[in-house]
Amino acid sequence: MELNKQEKLLLKKAKEASLKAYAPYSKHQVGAAILTNDNSIYSGCNIENSSYSVSICAERVAAAQAISKGEKKFTLIAIYVNSTKMFPPCGVCRQFLAEFSPDLKVIYANAKEIRLSTIRDLLPDAFSI
Numbered sequence: 001m002e003l004n005k006q007e008k009l010l011l012k013k014a015k016e017a018s019l020k021a022y023a024p025y026s027k028h029q030v031g032a033a034i035l036t037n038d039n040s041i042y043s044g045c046n047i048e049n050s051s052y053s054v055s056i057c058a059e060r061v062a063a064a065q066a067i068s069k070g071e072k073k074f075t076l077i078a079i080y081v082n083s084t085k086m087f088p089p090c091g092v093c094r095q096f097l098a099e100f101s102p103d104l105k106v107i108y109a110n111a112k113e114i115r116l117s118t119i120r121d122l123l124p125d126a127f128s129i
């Protein structure tokens with residue numbers, strides 16, 4: 001699949017962020033980079049914990065970085081994992097991201113493959129109040 005310049009940049013930032021992952025338990029290093037509607041980029045990695053359920057995914061770390069700087073509108077998120085498996089955003093991250101940008105474009109990739117989707121397609125009939 002051919003990515004445009006901006007998509008390539010975001011995926012590069014996600015890959016860089018994956019190097020910062022704290023994943024001693026799963027060994028899956030995940031990075032995410034999110035693009036805001038005013039073209040800022042925020043990134044994050046997964047952070048695990050010995051109490052496993054305390055762990056947090058890369059996507060929510062990246063989005064939380066942006067939100068805590070006052071950025072709440074996103075157009076694109078790229079996710080990279082150093083695995084042979086593909087890591088589409090988990091259900092919790094889909095719901096988290098849908099809150100802010102239901103039409104968010106999603107690129108997820110490993111070293112071998114790149115896939116493109118949207119939060120709307122990944123989370124049909126999303127919950128909201």
Ligand code: THU
Binds near residue numbers: 028
């Ligand atoms: N992980 C993410 O960072 N993003 C996802 O969407 C799926 C899972 C992380 C959580 C955990 O640290 C590791 O990948 C294995 O589940």
